[in-house]
Each structure stands twice: as C-alpha cells, then as structure tokens.
Amino acid sequence: MSGGFSVNLFTDDEINEIHLATLEVMGKTGLFVEDEEALAIFDGGRANINRESRIVKFPPYVVEDAIRSAPPKILLYGRNPRHDFLVEGNRVGFTNFGEGIFVNDLSTGEQRSSTKQHTADAAHLVDYLENFDICQRAVGARDKPPEALPVHNAEAVLTHTSKPCVIGPVDREPLKWVIEVAAAVVGGKERLKERPILSFNTCPTSPLRLLGPFCRIVIDAVRFGITPNILSMAMAGASAPVSLAGAIVLQNAEVLGGIVLSQLVRKGASVLYGSTTTIMDLKITTSPMGCPEIGMVSAAAAKLAQYYGIPSWVAGGWGDSKLPDAQAGHEKTLTALLPALAGANIIYGSGSLEMGITLDWAQLVMDNEFVGMIKHVVKGIPVTDETLAADVIHEVGPFGDFISHEHTRKHMKTMQSQPKLIDRRRRDFWQQMGGTDLAQRAREEAKYILKTHKPDPLPPEVLSSIRSIVEAAEAELCVPKERRRRKRG
Secondary structure (H helix, E strand, O other), X not given: OOOOOOOOOOOHHHHHHHHHHHHHHHHHHOEEXXXXXXXXXXXXXXXXXXXXXXXXXXXXXXXXXXXXXXXXXXXXXXXXXXXXXXXXXXXOEEEEOOOEOEEEXXXXXXXXXXXXXXXXXXXXXXXXOOOOOEEEOOEOOOOOOHHHHHHHHHHHHHOOOOOOEEEOOOOHHHHHHHHHHHHHHHOOHHHHHXXXXXXXXXXXXXXXXXXXXXXXXXXXXXXXXXXXXXXXXXXXXXXXXXXXXXXXXXXXXXXXXXXXXXXXXXXXXXXXXEEOOXXXXXXXXXXXXXXXXXXXHHHHHHHHHHHHOOOEEEEOOOOOOOOOOHHHHHHHHHHHHHHHHOOOOEEEEEOEEHHHOEEEHHHXXXXXXXXXXXXXXXXXXXXXXXXXXXXXXXXXXOOOOOOOOHHHHXXXXXXXXXXXXXXXXXXXXXXXXXXXXXXXXXXXXXXXXXXHOOOOOOOHHHHHHHHHHHHHHHHHHOOOHHHHXXXXX
C-alpha cells in the first residue's frame, strides 16, 4: 500500500530507543531456553549459553544479523491460487481469531463447548467472507482427543477453505501429522514445500521464556519451509512491565529471540513478527482483549516490524463483550483500526467475544463488514486529476447536479463504502424490511452462507486419504508418552 491514511506512533529516536533497550535485555538478562536442541543451535550461533540455568544471552550482532537475514515479504499460498496473499511493507490484511473454546449457538445464542463441526463451519464462513484474506482455526475440535486436537483442526480447516490457513500445532509430534494432512490436500510433500498452504502460530511464554514446544515448532517449521509466527502474548502489569513501553520491550525481546532461532536454523527463512500483548486489568485481574491498549501495542508492534523489515501479524478486532452488541462494535473498531492505520500486515481477532474464548457467528459476519470499512479507510483519499474532478465540476457548474454525471456512474462503486448489512435506509424503509438490528441480520446471513456456500471441493480420494492420516495420527498420539518411547526403543 502506498499513500493512504496512516498513524505515526514513535519518532525515529523513540523506536531506536526501544530497539536499544531490547538489545540490552537480550544481552544482559537473556532468555530462558528449555529445549536442548535449541540450546545447541544458539550455542552454534555464537550466543552465550549457561547450560546450568539454560539462560541464553544474545550479543547485539547476533540479533541484528538475524533481523537482516529474515525476508521482508512472504507469499502465503491458498489451496486456490486466487487466494494467495502477499505479506509485505504496510499492506494490510485480516483474518479471524483463534483458538476459542466456546461458540454461541447460531439458533439459541446459548454458549456451547466447541466441536470439530464448529471448527469446520467457521472455516466455511471465512472462506466465503470477502474481507478475510487468511483463515485460521477459530475454535478447537474439543470433542476429539486433546493429544490429536491440532490434527483434527487441520482436517476441519484445510478441507473447508481454499484460503491460506493457520494452525497452532502445539508441539513437534502433532506438527508432523498436520504436515501430512496439508501434503495430502495439495498432492504430496514436495508440492507442499513449493506452495505451503499453511503457517504455524507458536508463542513464547512471558516473561522471557522459550519453552520446549515453542522451540520445536520453530525448528521443524523452518526446516520444512513453513512460516512460523512468533506470537508474544505478554500482559502488561502481570507477565510484563505495567508501562506499555516496557511491555513492548519485553515482547520485542521474546519475538526477536524466536526470530534469531529461525535464522540460525536456516538463514533467510520466512518468519512473522507476532503480537497479542495486552494488559492485565489490575482492578479485576482479567486480561481484556477489547481494551484500547491492545490496539496501541499492536500498532507499536507493526511499526517495530516495519523498522526491522519483517512482516507482522498482530491482534485487532477483539472484544470483551459476551454478545454481539454495542460494546462489541466499539471494541472491534477501536482495536482493529489502530494497527491497520499503523500498517500491520495481518490483523487477527474477528469473530471473537469474551476475551477471545468465544466464537459468535453473527459477530464473525459483522466483523467482515467492519473490516471492509477499515480497509476502505486505510486506502485513504487518492488525489489524481480524475479524482480531483475539476473538469467535472466545471461541466456541472453552479446549477447542475452530479448524481446523473458519467463521472459518478463510473466511480460510484469504487469511491464509496458499500456495506451489505449495515443499514443506512430511512426508518420507514427499515421498518418495512422487518426492523431488525445488525446482529439479527448477521445471524441470518451466517445461516444462509453455511447453507448455500460451497468451498472449492477436494476429490473423494483425497478426503479419504486425509481421514486415514487423522486416524493414524490419533492412534499414535493418544498412546501414553512412556509407551511411545518404549515402542520406539
């Protein structure tokens, strides 16, 4: 995106101060690294390792070498190439939230534990909704064995959308099976390496810990050629300093630690700079996701990622409301617009309520409208001879009108926002159409999409192969770890 509306959060001196403070933390305090293989990789990459404490300290040149080698753009592939999404510069894209554990029932509104069918239905909706560029598993298949949850999530999502997909693989053993599912979808592992249709979210543990599962996911993703998203989830006032600047420094150290690991595994590996950092509300001890601070930190993360030349993935469009109501609308727009104006590449949070634990179908459809409006705003006001329209103004003059002019007909669909569900009619027309509110209309739209939309189909033999892979994964992963180790031995 060039031009357009934008927001500047920091002066050049301020963003440099954040970087220098981060280097100080990484060099003086360091990060705890749990995984032995990751410790060996850091050791080989000239970091300073204390084997007894497992603290890794990073000389500035190690960090800055990794930053320079991480690519500035990533092409995220869809099963259908028309959905390929280029992540670069300050181009803004959106995806839904993940991973919730409840859904609000589409008919009754009652909260229910999420199932594999809900995971598939969410992907089905995101596949249809035009303002979402990427699809991640919105909720988990919690009616399936937890050990095999990521594999069931992968089956549900990858078979119900042809947009680029995001999965949280949890650890190395489920990850290999998720790769098997994705390979079956595209026609083999070599094809998957050519066009990886999924990326992986994985999170450091605040403060300043790179635990075993995180390290193993980064290592294995990079080795296979899949992009890992290093997604810090610090809480200002709890697992990070209460000051937002301090929380940003801590988050930056965690993310850069993961980026260093990725580049030591394979120089030039694609990686995303991720942020879901929020505050702990110290009055009621919750971690709100609809607060203004999450939008502020996400915007800051986008600016830091641009400073480093690394594509970004940040939180935005979340909400703490339990219903798709006025509070949710306020929270959604506030937290998504700030990072969008900052040029965040991928903003995730759509469809979420209740601090990110609940998926609401109407909210997901409403958020698609809100995202469309935000994209319209971010494009800004183009200034060209055609848009300045001086010749048109001259033709119409003081006594004419513009509604019938060819210039209006030519540009009306591209120059103006065009919502589908937000109501702009006069009251009498609105009443004639049923007098419904936005949430009611969105709920009916969700039902219609689920009933009528047909995602790009996979051949029956591919679906059968995927089913066999998931069954084999479940059979292996659900065996107790001790028995698995004895079996391998």
